[in-house]
Amino acid sequence: MYKITFKKRLNEQVVQMEILAPLVAKKAQPGQFIILRVNEEGERIPLTIAGYDREKGTVQVIFQIVGKTTLSLSQKEEGEFISDFAGPLGKPSEIEGVQKAIVVGGGLGTAIAYPYAKALHDNGAEVDMIAGFKTKDLVILEDEMKRACTRLHIMTDDGSYGGSGMVTVRLKELLEEDKEKNSYDLVVAIGPLIMMKFCALTTKEYGVKTVVSLNPIMIDGTGMCGGCRVTVGGETKFACVDGPEFDAHQVDFDEAIRRSAFYKEQETKAYEAHKCRLEEMR
Amino acid sequence: MANMSKTKLPIPEQDPLVRNSNFDEVALGYTEEMAVEEAERCLNCKNKPCEAGCPVNVKIPEFITLIKENDFEGAYKKIKETNSLPAVCGRVCPQETQCEALCVRTKNGESVGIGRLERFAADWYMKNVDEKAEKPTPNGHKVAVIGSGPAGLTCAGDLVQLGYDVTIFEAFHKSGGVLVYGIPEFRLPKAIVQAEIDKLLELGVKLETNVLGGKVITVDELFEQGYEAIFLGTGAGLPMFMNIPGENYNGVYSANEFLTRINLMKAYRGDYDTPIGVFKNVAVVGGGNVAMDSARCAKRLGAENVYIVYRRSEVEMPARLEEVHHAKEEGIIFKILCNPVEILADDRGYVDGIRCIEMELGEPDDSGRRRPVPKEGSEFELEVDCVVMAIGTSPNPIMKDNTPGLEVNRRGCIVADESTGQTSLEGVYAGGDAVTGAATVILAMGAGKDAAKAMDEYIRSKK
Ligand SMILES: Cc1cc2nc3c(=O)[nH]c(=O)nc-3n(C[C@H](O)[C@H](O)[C@H](O)COP(=O)(O)OP(=O)(O)OC[C@H]3O[C@@H](n4cnc5c(N)ncnc54)[C@H](O)[C@@H]3O)c2cc1C
Ligand SMILES: Cc1cc2nc3c(=O)[nH]c(=O)nc-3n(C[C@H](O)[C@H](O)[C@H](O)COP(=O)(O)OP(=O)(O)OC[C@H]3O[C@@H](n4cnc5c(N)ncnc54)[C@H](O)[C@@H]3O)c2cc1C
Ligand code: SF4
Ligand code: SF4
Ligand code: FES
Numbered sequence: 001m002y003k004i005t006f007k008k009r010l011n012e013q014v015v016q017m018e019i020l021a022p023l024v025a026k027k028a029q030p031g032q033f034i035i036l037r038v039n040e041e042g043e044r045i046p047l048t049i050a051g052y053d054r055e056k057g058t059v060q061v062i063f064q065i066v067g068k069t070t071l072s073l074s075q076k077e078e079g080e081f082i083s084d085f086a087g088p089l090g091k092p093s094e095i096e097g098v099q100k101a102i103v104v105g106g107g108l109g110t111a112i113a114y115p116y117a118k119a120l121h122d123n124g125a126e127v128d129m130i131a132g133f134k135t136k137d138l139v140i141l142e143d144e145m146k147r148a149c150t151r152l153h154i155m156t157d158d159g160s161y162g163g164s165g166m167v168t169v170r171l172k173e174l175l176e177e178d179k180e181k182n183s184y185d186l187v188v189a190i191g192p193l194i195m196m197k198f199c200a201l202t203t204k205e206y207g208v209k210t211v212v213s214l215n216p217i218m219i220d221g222t223g224m225c226g227g228c229r230v231t232v233g234g235e236t237k238f239a240c241v242d243g244p245e246f247d248a249h250q251v252d253f254d255e256a257i258r259r260s261a262f263y264k265e266q267e268t269k270a271y272e273a274h275k276c277r278l279e280e281m282r
Numbered sequence: 283m284a285n286m287s288k289t290k291l292p293i294p295e296q297d298p299l300v301r302n303s304n305f306d307e308v309a310l311g312y313t314e315e316m317a318v319e320e321a322e323r324c325l326n327c328k329n330k331p332c333e334a335g336c337p338v339n340v341k342i343p344e345f346i347t348l349i350k351e352n353d354f355e356g357a358y359k360k361i362k363e364t365n366s367l368p369a370v371c372g373r374v375c376p377q378e379t380q381c382e383a384l385c386v387r388t389k390n391g392e393s394v395g396i397g398r399l400e401r402f403a404a405d406w407y408m409k410n411v412d413e414k415a416e417k418p419t420p421n422g423h424k425v426a427v428i429g430s431g432p433a434g435l436t437c438a439g440d441l442v443q444l445g446y447d448v449t450i451f452e453a454f455h456k457s458g459g460v461l462v463y464g465i466p467e468f469r470l471p472k473a474i475v476q477a478e479i480d481k482l483l484e485l486g487v488k489l490e491t492n493v494l495g496g497k498v499i500t501v502d503e504l505f506e507q508g509y510e511a512i513f514l515g516t517g518a519g520l521p522m523f524m525n526i527p528g529e530n531y532n533g534v535y536s537a538n539e540f541l542t543r544i545n546l547m548k549a550y551r552g553d554y555d556t557p558i559g560v561f562k563n564v565a566v567v568g569g570g571n572v573a574m575d576s577a578r579c580a581k582r583l584g585a586e587n588v589y590i591v592y593r594r595s596e597v598e599m600p601a602r603l604e605e606v607h608h609a610k611e612e613g614i615i616f617k618i619l620c621n622p623v624e625i626l627a628d629d630r631g632y633v634d635g636i637r638c639i640e641m642e643l644g645e646p647d648d649s650g651r652r653r654p655v656p657k658e659g660s661e662f663e664l665e666v667d668c669v670v671m672a673i674g675t676s677p678n679p680i681m682k683d684n685t686p687g688l689e690v691n692r693r694g695c696i697v698a699d700e701s702t703g704q705t706s707l708e709g710v711y712a713g714g715d716a717v718t719g720a721a722t723v724i725l726a727m728g729a730g731k732d733a734a735k736a737m738d739e740y741i742r743s744k745k
Contacts, residue, residue, distance in 0.1 A: 023498055037455055043547065043555040044455070068555055084455040086492035219547070219556075222453050222494055223678050224519035225539035229530060236523065236530065241680065255530055258631040262532045263557045 001081040002036075005058055010140040013065050014108060015074045016050070022057030024049075024087045030119035031093030031213065031245055034059065035221040037084040038072045045069045046218045046240075048112040049088060059085075062111035062141075089221040090244050093211075095119050098186045100126040102174055103149065104167050104199055106191025107133060112213060113190040114141055118148035120188075126150045128174055132167035132191070136160035167191075168198050175206045184208050189248060193257045200248035210248035214239045216260055230256050285322035288391030293398050298611035302581045305467045305550055308608060309373075314354070317402040321349040324394045327386055332396060335384040337728045338364045342381060342396055349399055358407035361400055366436045367727060369408060369474045372401025374465060375724050376602045408477060415484040421445030423741050426509040428495035428681070431459020432723045433714025434515030435482065436730030437737075442485045444738050449509070451493040456546060459517055460715075461723070463546040464538070466575050468582070469605070472545075496684035501710060510744070511709045511737040514696060515730060518675045518715035524567070528625030529671070533559060533633030537572045537672035544579050561668035563587045565636045567622055568672030569599035570720075574606060576670045577614045588614050589664060593621040593641050593654045617664070619643075621656065625669055635663045677716050685710075695719050703733030711737055 006018035024034060033048045051060035065074050076082060093116060101120050105113030110131040117129045129149035133139050134157050146152050153170050154162030163170055171187070178184055187210040189199035196212040203210040216228040216239050223241040230239050233250035237243065294310040295301075301308050312320065324346040332342045341360050348357035361368045375381075377397040385393035407413075423446050427434045430452040438448045456462055458475045483489060493499060495516065504512055521536035523529050540558075543549040547556035564580040566573050569592035580588045590609070592599060596618050599606060610616065619641045626635035640660035643652035677694045689697040689706035696705055696712040703711040713729025715721055 023493065027498055041548075041554045043557075084492050086453070086455070086494065086498075088497070089494065219539060219542055220454065222519075223680060224521065225542055226521045226523065226536040227539040231530060236525075255631070259530065259532060262559070 001083060002085040004076055004078055004080050004082065005056075007076070007078045010062065010111075011138055013138075014062065014111065014140050015065070016060065016062045016111075017073075018053075018058040018060050019082070019085055020057055021059050021085045021087075024059050024085065025052045025054050025057045028052040028059060028088045029092035030095065030115050032088035032090045033221070033244060034061065034085055034087030035089060035218065036061075036073075036082055036086070038069060038076070038082050040083060042072065042083065043069050044084070044219055044221070046089070046215070046221055048115070048213070050111060050115050059087075062108075064108040064111075086221070090240055091242070093119060093188075093245060095123050095125070098123070098125045100184050101186040101188065102128045102130065102171065102184055104130045104171055104187065104189040104191070104195075105132065106167055106189075106195040107138070109191025109195065110145065111141060113188065114145050114148055116188050116190065116213075117145065120186075121148050121150065128153065130155060130167050130170050130174075132157070132195070133161075134158070166198075167195060168202050171199060171202050175203065175208065179206065182206075186211065187248075188212075193253055193260060196248065196251075197253035197257075200251065200253070204249055211245050212248040212251060213244045214246060214251065214256060215244065216256060217262065230259075284325055285319060287323060290323075290392045290395040290398070291316055291320040293395070298608075298613070301468065302578070302612040303584070305582055307471050308468050311405055312398060312402045314352075314406070317349055317354075317399060317406075318352065320395050321346045321399060323387060324350075325386060331384040331386060332381045332394075336381040337722075337724045338731065340365050340381070340400070345403065346394065346396070346399055349403065354403055354406045355411055357399075357403040358411075361403055365400075365724075365727070366439050366731070367432060367478055367723070368400050369404035370432070370461060370470060370478070371724050371727070372397050372399075372404055373470050374602075376722060378603045380724070408474070413481075415481060417486050418443055418445045420447060423447065424449070424509045425511045425513070425737060425741070426451065426504045427513045427515060429453075429459065429515035429517055429714075429716070430457035430479075430489070431515055431517050431714060431726060432461060433517075433716070433726035433730040434459070434513065435478065436727040437513045437515060437711075437713070437734045438487050438730075439482050439485070440731055440734035441737065442482065442487050444734075446738075447486075447488075449488040449490060451495050451499065452489065452491045453494040454546065455491050457489055457491065459515075463542045464572065464575070466541070466545050466579055468578070469575065494680065496681045501685050501688075501707065505709065510741050511711065513703070513730070513733050513737065514681060514705070514710065514712040514716055515714045515726070516678065516681050516716045518677045518695075518720045520676045520678045520694075521671070522674045522676065523671055524622065524673060526622060526624055528627060528633075531625055531627040531631050531633045533561070533627075533668045534625055535668070535670050537566075537568070537576045537670050538675065540576050540670045541572070541579065544583070550579075550583060558583065559668060561585050561666075563589075563664070563666040564668040564670065565589045565591050565622070565664055565666045566670045566672055567591045568674070569594065569601060569618075570672065570674075571601045571605055572675075573670075573672035574601045574609045574614075576672050578609055578612060580668070580670065581612055581614060585668070587666075589617050589666070590614055591617045591620050591622060591636070591638060591664075593619065594651060595619055595643060598651045619654065621654065622669075623661065626663070633667055633669055635665050636669055637661055637663050675715075675720050677719070681716070693719060701732060702736035703729060704736060709740065
């Protein structure tokens with residue numbers, strides 16, 4: 001069992017948690033993820049490592065409530081336990097040698113992109129962070145992000161806060177301004193698949209190396225099921241061991257989008273049923 | 283007077299048309315009377331041909347004689363002398379190619395039902411004897427086992443008996459390896475595996491789940507922490523695909539994923555969260571135990587038509603005879619001498635068919651089996667909404683990639699001495715599927731045993 005040592009609601013749908021898992025904390029690196037199970041009947045779900053404290057032995061995750069498992073997790077309180085917490089899994093981000101970068105986060109993706117920005121920044125890189133949200137109320141982690149980058153660009157789809165429009169709008173502006181100097185050596189995009197796809201298309205025009213962190217459906221996270229397979233550069237890769245980060249210009253996004261929707265109907269049913277049961281209990 | 287019946291006493295089974303929609307065990311096991319009756323068929327041969335066919339040389343005529351004498355506890359203990367998982371082996375060993383293949387009774391009829399009797403003795407013991415494990419005296423030495431399949435469990439069991447302080451590290455949240463995530467409940471009830479694991483824990487074995495060896499903890503770190511020898515029983519968990527067009531469409535699974543969802547995550551039960559698709563027509567590609575298990579699971583999940591698509595003929599099928607027989611009884615449709623060439627999908631990318639080509643058998647290949655060659659122009663399509671690839675697995679490279687100096691062969695299998703399990707690294711031993719590639723439970727167990735013995739000798743020689 002793994003103890004929840006800290007919990008904070010970042011907004012209605014997004015929760016931050018710290019879990020006591022010394023073995024994971026000891027080895028964790030930016031870009032890696034863990035797989036957890038809330039209880040015995042629970043599903044194994046992957047979450048990105050958003051931070052870690054090797055001394056305290058804790059690992060931080062930030063998750064969005066999208067379905068049954070994330071909902072059950074969000075209902076656990078500080079001091080309570082979850083059944084399983086395995087990691088670190090996947091390859092760490094490659095941040096060595098990066099001088100100047102743009103990190104793009106979309107929606108909850110900002111929570112996953114933020115530790116990436118922080119790692120680059122801590123490593124001495126100049127970092128522009130673009131964080132996109134639907135609207136002002138959904139903005140999360142603003143202070144944390146500010147500290148983790150050189151310049152923070154918040155965008156809202158409806159223009160209610162920061163710049164107006166999608167993240168790709170600002171991404172394009174930054175790259176356009178920098179066209180002559182061509183000084184960015186890396187763009188990192190993390191968020192919904194569709195956002196990552198369009199970020200990749202945008203940066204391709206400018207020929208800037210771009211990395212995305214993919215989040216296909218996973219079970220084991222150790223390379224034994226192949227459920228997480230994605231096509232990158234025409235080859236089948238297992239995202240849990242070969243990734244989760246890949247060269248954005250090589251990823252077959254359309255296939256990834258299709259595969260990620262496979263269990264949608266069943267998941268929605270399970271989520272609705274679970275919510276109903278909770279409401280009945282109230 | 284021996285029972286001279288030419289056939290094995292049938293083992294009571296659930297009716298095929300009932301069992302193909304539940305996950306309860308298919309074979310129900312002998313009663314005491316039945317076991318004695320079948321045991322009477324054994325001629326107690328002096329030269330014990332059957333024993334030579336068993337990879338761990340279970341003392342077959344001896345334990346069967348004890349059954350004849352109604353000493354079921356004695357029979358169990360006799361088996362246990364060389365086999366640490368009789369309840370498992372009695373159920374899943376390919377007896378027809380091992381112990382039973384060499385039984386003299388096959389010269390004129392069927393062999394003695396050695397597997398069934400072994401299972402009977404184990405089940406009887408589990409039900410009737412409340413064994414209190416006596417903790418062995420500690421010898422002050424620490425050893426680690428990575429992976430908790432039959433190889434790792436056996437190795438840990440033997441070492442703890444010798445007084446070692448044993449810790450098993452397992453990547454999954456549950457121990458048992460293929461016995462829990464691969465082989466389905468209806469063939470090997472999970473409670474049996476759990477009982478074996480509980481016994482080890484009672485003896486003092488420590489189990490650390492959720493620890494991926496190589497990544498979370500390396501071999502060098504284990505040595506630094508005072509473990510004196512390490513056993514790698516990490517299995518052959520990496521699924522292979524065919525590399526044909528359409529393999530990434532929605533509805534194509536590796537058998538590992540399909541079976542893990544069903545067996546480990548219990549997707550077939552309403553009270554568990556992990557989903558599995560609802561399919562009408564399923565094609566399972568392959569002819570081994572894994573293929574049979576996948577097909578029979580698909581049927582139990584409610585599929586109307588389940589096909590086994592296998593490129594050789596039925597005689598070459600590597601699956602246990604009994605499972606092929608059971609699968610047929612349950613209504614699985616066999617498409618033998620057929621090979622898939624492409625998986626087809628609708629415009630949303632969901633599988634809606636599989637295109638296959640008929641095969642014929644040509645000259646024997648390196649494996650001695652006749653090589654299947656495609657018949658030109660014989661392509662045809664099956665309408666399916668799910669395809670399960672059960673064409674084999676190989677060892678996961680995680681251990682090798684994170685253990686400098688650990689030698690593996692061309693197929694990614696860890697190179698280890700056949701009789702001791704010694705790898706290219708001092709103090710590091712390996713066995714089971716991680717060394718041989720996908721094989722059998724009994725061979726994995728045997729390798730775990732051999733390694734335990736060698737590890738003990740190694741540690742004692744250091745003193
Ligand atoms: C490497 C990786 C890192 C991730 N990091 C984060 C993170 O830091 N924060 C966060 O909020 N989310 C993250 N996710 C996504 C997260 O795993 C899913 O939101 C979660 O599994 C949903 O479970 P659920 O039961 O609550 O929802 P469900 O109702 O089960 O599913 C909702 C949606 O989540 C996706 N999903 C479902 N099951 C899985 C699964 N086993 N694996 C992957 N995706 C699944 C599906 O696309 C589904 O449509 C990550 C995913 C991956 C693969
Ligand atoms: C569906 C199916 C049906 C089968 N049917 C039969 C049958 O009827 N009869 C028969 O004799 N054999 C059968 N087999 C084969 C048999 O199950 C295997 O040969 C046997 O389980 C191998 O044992 P093992 O201990 O070497 O490995 P496994 O059983 O594969 O166990 C390996 C364990 O190590 C863990 N692991 C892997 N990597 C790491 C790591 N890096 N760190 C920590 N833990 C790790 C895995 O999670 C797993 O628990 C079947 C196999 C399958 C898949
Ligand atoms: S362990 Fe397997 S091969 Fe050996 S006697 Fe028992 S059933 Fe036969
Ligand atoms: S060969 Fe057959 S009959 Fe002879 S001892 Fe073995 S099991 Fe009995
Ligand atoms: S999650 Fe199973 S192989 Fe990646």
